[in-house]
Amino acid sequence: MLSYAAIFVSTLIGFSLLLNLWRFIKGPHMLDRIIALDTMYINAIALIILLGIFLETTLYYEGALLIAMLGFVSTSAVCKFILRGDIIE
């Protein structure tokens, strides 16, 4: 039953990744693209966790943690660039 639920939820997450990709391509300003990319990071973490549940292994948590950290650092770096014109002053 859990595998059916995992397949259903991964379908939902794939659809939401498509919506995020649409916003990432169209987005009127660069900030819209940043927030679309941040949401895509969160959805990718959810997909990795689902793969771990589906295969019944705990190997993939380090990958999810790494994606979470890289997503936060890259988002804050681009925000800092827009805000100040420079990343490290």
Add this chain to the structure above:
Amino acid sequence: MIVELISSIFLIIGGVFLLVGSVGLFRLPDFYMRLHAPTKASTLGIGAILVASIIFFSFKEEGINIQEMLITLFIFLTAPITAHMLSKAALHVRLPTEPHTLNRDKVEQIRTRQAEPKD
């Protein structure tokens, strides 16, 4: 069996909330409105999915599996910081708001207060 049922319920709740966050990002008309959807709904969705993972692996491997809690804690800490930095950057570059937004005249006041020199 009952563990799989509870875990599946949490998984479906999380997937629906992630989809709601992405639909909000897709459909809302304004950047300041669009900022709400991923920072609230998607955070709740990923929290529910990680709770499902914690429940499933805690019962499968007979011992509390705490390492997913690290991801939950990290995302719940960093999502408000990201939203704050994005909204500050949006005020800085003067992104247009919807015409019927309340208190539009206060935007310039907030901008000038933020742009004051530090010393």
